[in-house]
Amino acid sequence: MTRAFDLFYGAHQALRSVTLEVPSNSVTAIIGPSGCGKSTLLRSFNRMNDLIPGVRTAGQVVVSGRDVYAPGTDVVELRRRVGMVFQRPNPFPKSIFENAAFGLRLLGIRDRGELEARVEQSLRRAALWDEVRDRLGRSALQLSGGQQQRLCIARCLAVEPEVVLMDEPAAALDPTATARIEELVLDLKKRYTIVIVTHNMQQAARISDRTAFMLMGALVEIGDTRRLFTSPREKLTEDYITGRFG
Amino acid sequence: MWADEAYRRLLGALALLVPVVAALVLYETARGAGPSLRVFGWGFLVSTDWDPVAERFGALPYLYGTLVSSAIAMALAVPFGIGSAVFLAELAPPRLGAVVSFVIDLLASIPSIVYGIWGLFVLAPWLRSAAEPWLTAHVGFLPLFQGFPFGIGMLNAGIVLAIMVVPTVVSISREILLATPRSLREAALALGSTRAEAIAVAVDAARPGILGAAILALGRALGETMAVTMVIGNTNRISASLLAPGATMASVIANEFAEATGKLYLSALVEIALVLFALTVVVNALARLLVVATTGGRRDVAGAA
Ligand SMILES: Nc1ncnc2c1ncn2[C@@H]1O[C@H](COP(=O)(O)OP(=O)(O)OP(=O)(O)O)[C@@H](O)[C@H]1O
Ligand SMILES: [Mg+2]
Numbered sequence: 001m002t003r004a005f006d007l008f009y010g011a012h013q014a015l016r017s018v019t020l021e022v023p024s025n026s027v028t029a030i031i032g033p034s035g036c037g038k039s040t041l042l043r044s045f046n047r048m049n050d051l052i053p054g055v056r057t058a059g060q061v062v063v064s065g066r067d068v069y070a071p072g073t074d075v076v077e078l079r080r081r082v083g084m085v086f087q088r089p090n091p092f093p094k095s096i097f098e099n100a101a102f103g104l105r106l107l108g109i110r111d112r113g114e115l116e117a118r119v120e121q122s123l124r125r126a127a128l129w130d131e132v133r134d135r136l137g138r139s140a141l142q143l144s145g146g147q148q149q150r151l152c153i154a155r156c157l158a159v160e161p162e163v164v165l166m167d168e169p170a171a172a173l174d175p176t177a178t179a180r181i182e183e184l185v186l187d188l189k190k191r192y193t194i195v196i197v198t199h200n201m202q203q204a205a206r207i208s209d210r211t212a213f214m215l216m217g218a219l220v221e222i223g224d225t226r227r228l229f230t231s232p233r234e235k236l237t238e239d240y241i242t243g244r245f246g
Numbered sequence: 247m248w249a250d251e252a253y254r255r256l257l258g259a260l261a262l263l264v265p266v267v268a269a270l271v272l273y274e275t276a277r278g279a280g281p282s283l284r285v286f287g288w289g290f291l292v293s294t295d296w297d298p299v300a301e302r303f304g305a306l307p308y309l310y311g312t313l314v315s316s317a318i319a320m321a322l323a324v325p326f327g328i329g330s331a332v333f334l335a336e337l338a339p340p341r342l343g344a345v346v347s348f349v350i351d352l353l354a355s356i357p358s359i360v361y362g363i364w365g366l367f368v369l370a371p372w373l374r375s376a377a378e379p380w381l382t383a384h385v386g387f388l389p390l391f392q393g394f395p396f397g398i399g400m401l402n403a404g405i406v407l408a409i410m411v412v413p414t415v416v417s418i419s420r421e422i423l424l425a426t427p428r429s430l431r432e433a434a435l436a437l438g439s440t441r442a443e444a445i446a447v448a449v450d451a452a453r454p455g456i457l458g459a460a461i462l463a464l465g466r467a468l469g470e471t472m473a474v475t476m477v478i479g480n481t482n483r484i485s486a487s488l489l490a491p492g493a494t495m496a497s498v499i500a501n502e503f504a505e506a507t508g509k510l511y512l513s514a515l516v517e518i519a520l521v522l523f524a525l526t527v528v529v530n531a532l533a534r535l536l537v538v539a540t541t542g543g544r545r546d547v548a549g550a551a
Pocket of ligand 1: 014032033034036037038039040052199
C-alpha cells in the first residue's frame with residue numbers, strides 16, 4: 001500500500017522511503033522502538049499528518065488503488081474509508097449513542113430507525129452492546145477505559161470503513177481490557193483490513209498475520225508474523241525481537 | 247514549630263477577613279434598607295411609584311431597566327463573543343490569535359467612563375440619525391422599536407454594555423476552547439468531519455465553560471454603573487420601546503444618592519442596592535453551579551476560569 005514514501009516534519013525526516021503492502025482482510029502489525037515513525041506511518045494512510053504544520057511528503061500511499069496524496073483527493077471522504085482508533089480512548093463528551101452515531105450523522109443519516117440499527121450493529125461488532133444496551137443515553141465518559149476504547153472502535157466501525165488503523169489501542173488499558181481488544185481485532189479482520197501499531201511484541205505475535213519492523217523511519221523487514229518472529233531475515237530485526245536493544 | 251503556628255494563624259486570620267468584610271457590607275446595607283423594607287415590604291419590587299416628595303418608592307422601573315439593558319447586552323455580546331473566540335482559537339494563525347486576544351484583554355481595562363463618553367458622543371448621534379429611524383421604519387411594527395429616536399436610552403445602554411462585557415466572553419471562551427483536548431478534534435476529523443464539523447465538536451465540549459463566561463459577563467453587565475448612567479436617559483418610566491429612555495438600579499443610585507435628603511428616600515436607594523447585590527450573588531452562584539454541575543469530575547473538559 002505504500003511505495004517509497006517519505007515524510008518530513010519540517011527539516012526532520014520521519015519516514016525514509018517506506019514501501020509496504022497491506023493485504024485486505026488481514027491484520028498487519030507495525031512494531032519498532034519508540035520514535036521510529038510507527039504512528040507517523042499509520043497516520044499517513046488517512047492523512048492525519050496533514051493537520052501538523054510543516055509536514056511534507058513524497059512517494060505514494062495507495063488505498064484501494066488510489067494514491068491518497070494525489071492532488072484533488074477528498075480527504076474527508078478518505079477518512080470515512082480509512083478509520084482510526086487512537087492510543088488514548090477519546091470518546092466525545094456526549095452520550096454513548098451519540099458517540100456511536102457521530103459518523104452516521106456526518107453522512108447525513110437522520111432516520112431514527114436506521115441510526116439505531118447501525119449503532120446497535122457497530123456496538124455489537126465492537127463487543128460492547130451487551131454492556132451498554134440499557135444505558136445508551138448515559139455519558140460515554142462514565143464508561144471504563146476499556147469500554148471507552150471499544151466505544152471508539154464502534155464509532156469508527158459505524159461508518160463501514162474499509163481499513164481500520166489502530167495506534168497502540170490497548171496501551172492505556174489493563175490486561176483484561178487488553179485481552180478483549182485483542183479478541184476483537186481477531187474478530188474484526190473478517191470484515192476489515194487492520195493495521196495496528198503496538199509496542200508489545202507478544203501482542204503482535206498473537207493477533208497479526210503480518211508484521212512490519214521499523215527502525216529510525218525506515219522499514220527494516222516485513223513478512224508473515226510467525227516467520228518474522230522465528231526466523232528474521234535481518235540482523236536488526238533479530239536483535240530487536242530478542243530484546244538486545246529497544 | 248512556634249513560627250509555623252503563628253504563620254498559620256496569621257494566614258487564617260487574613261483569609262477570614264474577606265468573608266467578614268463581605269458580611270459587614272451586607273449587614274450595613276440591610277440595616278440601611280431597614281426603614282424602606284418596613285414601609286414598603288415586597289411591594290417595593292412591584293411598584294412603579296418613585297415620588298421623593300410624597301415619599302412613595304417602588305423599584306420596578308429600575309429592576310426592569312437593569313434586566314432589559316443586560317438582556318440587550320447579552321443578546322449582542324454572547325453570539326459575537328463566541329464567534330470571535332472560535333475564530334481566535336480555531337481559525338486565526340496562532341500569532342494573530344495571541345495578539346488580538348491581548349488587545350481584547352486591554353479593552354476590558356478601559357475605565358467605564360470612557361465607554362460612557364463614547365456612547366454619548368459617538369453612538370447616540372448615530373443611533374438618533376441613522377439606526378433608530380431605520381429600525382422604526384423597518385421593524386417599527388414591533389412595540390420594541392416604536393417611538394421617538396432619542397439616541398440615548400435602553401438600546402444605547404445595551405449596546406455600550408455589550409461592548410464592555412464582550413472581552414470577558416471572548417477571552418474566557420477562547421481559553422476554554424484552547425484547553426479542549428486535541429484528541430477530540432482528531433477523533434472528529436478521523437471520522438471524516440470537515441474542519442467546521444470538528445470545530446463544532448470542540449465548541450460543544452467547551453459549552454459548560456462558555457456558559458460560565460456568558461454568566462460572568464452578565465454579572466458585570468448587571469452592576470455596571472457609570473457608562474449606563476451616562477447613556478440611558480434616566481427616567482423612571484417603564485416603556486415597551488427600546489428606543490425610550492429608562493434607568494437601572496445602579497444608575498438611579500448613582501444619580502440620586504447625593505440629593506437623597508429624606509431618611510426614607512435614602513433607605514429606598516439602599517434597598518435598591520440590596521436588591522442588586524442579591525441579584526448579582528444569585529447570578530454568580532448560578533454560574534458556579536452550572537459550571538460545576540456540567541464539568542464536575544470530568545477531566546477532559548476545561549472548566550471556567
Ligand atoms: N508533530 C511532530 N512534529 C515534529 N516531529 C514529530 C512530530 N510527531 C513525531 N515527530 C517525530 O517523528 C519521529 C517519529 O515519531 P512517531 O510518533 O511516528 O514515532 P512512534 O514510532 O509512533 O513512537 P512511539 O512508539 O513512541 O509512539 C520522532 O522522531 C518524532 O520526534
Ligand atoms: Mg506512536
